[in-house]
Amino acid sequence: MRDDRREGELMSVLTRWRVWRATRGEGGGGGEAGAVLTLKELRDAHACGPQVDRFRETFGDRVVVTEALVLRWARWFDVQWAARRLLGGVAAYTALYDDLRRESGIDQMKHGYGETGDQCETCEAERKIAAVAFARRFIAERG
Ligand SMILES: [Zn+2]
Secondary structure (H helix, E strand, O other): OHHHHHHHHHHHHHHHHHHHHHHOOOOOOOOOOOEEEEHHHHHHOOOOHHHHHHHHHHHOOEEEEOHHHHHHHOOOOOHHHHHHHHOOOHHHHHHHHHHHHHHHOHHHOOOOEOOOOOOEHHHHHHHHHHHHHHHHHHHHHHO
C-alpha cells in the first residue's frame, strides 16, 4: 500500500513537471505572442451569460489572449466551447491537444484529490493542456 502511494506521488510530481514543460510558452518560455478577443465576439458566438459577465468584469471589452493568460484562467474558462465557437479549425486544435497530452504523459497520471486540494490535480492539468492548445491555435489563426 505504502509503496503504491509513494509511486503515485512520484508519478504525480514527474507528470506535473512534464505538463509544465508541455504547456510552457514556445520559443524559450515567453509565451508572449497574443491575439485579441473581444466581448462582442463572445456575445456573437452566443457565450453564456455568466461567461460574458466574467469576461467584462475581468477584461473589459477586449483582451489579448496569450498562453500565460489562458493558463491563469484555465479553471474558469470553457475551453471546449471556445474551441468549437472561436476557432476556425477544431481539427487542428484537437491534434495539438492530443500531441500535448502525449508529450506530458498525463494519461499515466492517476485521478484523485490531493491531501489539501479541492480539485483533482490531473483534471486540473488536463484543463491547462486544453487551454494552452486553444491559445496556440487561436494565436496561430489570428496572429
Ligand atoms: Zn481527475
